[in-house]
Amino acid sequence: MIIFEILWVALDAIVANKLRSLLTMLGVVIGIAAVITMVALGEGAQRSVEARLKTLGANVLTVRPGQSFAGGLGRGQAALTAEDAEALREAPQYIQAVSPELEGRVQIENGASNANMSIVGVWPTYFSVNNYQLSDGRLFTEAEERGRRRIAVLGALVGSQLGGVSSESLVGKTIRIGGVPFEVIGVLTEKGSQGFSNPDESLYIPLATAQFRVMGSDRVRSIAVQATSEDTMDDAMVEIDQVLRRQHRLRPGQDADFNIRDQASLLSTVQETTQTFTLLLAGIAAISLLVGGIGIMNIMLVSVTERTREIGLRKALGARPNDIMLQFLIESLVLCLVGGGLGLLLGLGGSYALQQLAGWQTAVAPESVVLAFVFSGGVGVFFGIWPARRAASLTPIESLRYE
Structure with a gap:
């Protein structure tokens, strides 16, 4: 039997039992769809982390209060002040910019509308350190920060919570923050959610104003600290440690009452965790694909039994064992590849539905598509070998006698 004839016979056998073929492919369809969807979710999460890293800046360090110790005993949460930030920028070597941050939730009023929102007191350098862009208006200056001016810069989504208006429409108008009137001078471009916080739903005011007029x-x-470059991150951490130890009068060898965190390292850890969970989910989904392969092997064994006389007749007419084996391998391979194609379409549809309906970020990598087809083909060959070998081992006389 020539290859084209073998292929035609195999396809004819599949088409002759449409319902059984469809049910046989169902396990592969579900398995491939699950793998594609899970990998798309993981890929989307990783890309989200990478995008967030770019918006934060890879050379930004964050200093937070730590545990205060005296005589070997903890005395509670230590304190960071604006004076600590001033000390960091007095004679910097590896530090490019510094901005302290004070955050709290305060009632905001805009006419008859009001909402409890996040207020962030910062220095003007905060916006450049954290890579914020201005959408409308302007940012406040150092002089306005020192003068405790009652001015505010809004996140992109603040207006939607204050009467359902655009944030840009509030520029030049007066809102009340904790009962104190503030003039809106600018609006930031949308930055996106960052874990448990969303900078687009926050208001930014001068730090001195937040400290002494609001909170x-x-x-x-x-305290956000921007190093001169990514290559000087370690040097900047050492410099911060030395300055703050001197500022807090800590003796050599005494535990620091502050923590220095590298945002890039933190997001890298999150990315590795996300990748691990992606592989775990894809592995669980692949189990259903293996179950589908077992189902195909079972159906192919049944098919060999049902077509024993046909196999004997083909051998009597000159078909070689390799021809019979190739025929059943092709049937198994076609079932898996067609099922893989349908599963791929279902997986793409599922990932798109999750993105549109649930708001989850998904991304289908081309590598996962190729891997899905290769894996489904491998399943077809692997689970088709045994039925194919069994069909090829039948002798013509015994096959023709089979009832």
């Missing part, structure tokens, strides 16, 4: 605290929540 009544001279402490800061954290």
Whole structure:
């Protein structure tokens, strides 16, 4: 039997039992669809982390208060102040910019509309350190920060929570923050959610104004420090440690009462965790594909039994064992490849539906598509060999006698 004839016979056998062939492919369809969807979710999460890293800046360090110790005993949460930030920018070597940050939730009023929102007191350098872009208006200056001016810069989505208006329409108008009137001078471009916080739903005011007119605290929540480059990150961390130890009067060898965190390292850890979960989910989904392969092997064994007389007749007419084996391998391979194609379409549709309906970020990598076809073909060959070998081993006389 020539190859084209073998192929035609195999396809004819599949078409002759449409319902059985469809049910046989169902396991492969579900398996491939699950793998594609899970990998798309993982790929989307990884790309989201990479995009967030670019928006944060890879050379940004964050200093936060740590545990304060005295006589070997913890005395509670230590404090960071604006004076610590001033000390960091007095004579910098590896530090490019510094901005302390104080955050709290305050009632915001815009006419008859009001909402409890996040207020962030910062220095003007905060916007460049964290890679914020201006959409409308302007940012406040150092002089306005020192003068405790009552001015505010809005996140891109603040207006939607204050009467359902655009944030740009509030520029030049007066809103009330904790009962205190503030003039809106600018609006930032949309940046996107960052874990548990969303900068697009925050208002930014001068740090001194936040400390003494709104929140009544001279402490800061954290200090953002921008190194001169990614290559000087370690040197900048050493410089920060030396300056703050001197500022807090810590003796050599004494535990620091502050923490220095590298945002790039943190996001890298999140990315590795996401990749691990992606592989775990894809592995679980691949189990259903293997179950589908077992189902194909089972059906092919049944098919060999049902077509024993046909196999004997073909051998009696001159078909070689390799021809019979190739015929059943092609049937198994076609079932898996067609099932893989349908599963791919279902997986693409599922990932798109998750993105549109659930708001999850998904991304289908070309490598996952190729891998799905290769894997489904491998399943077809692997689980088709045994039925094919069994069909090829039948003798013509025994096959023709089979009832």
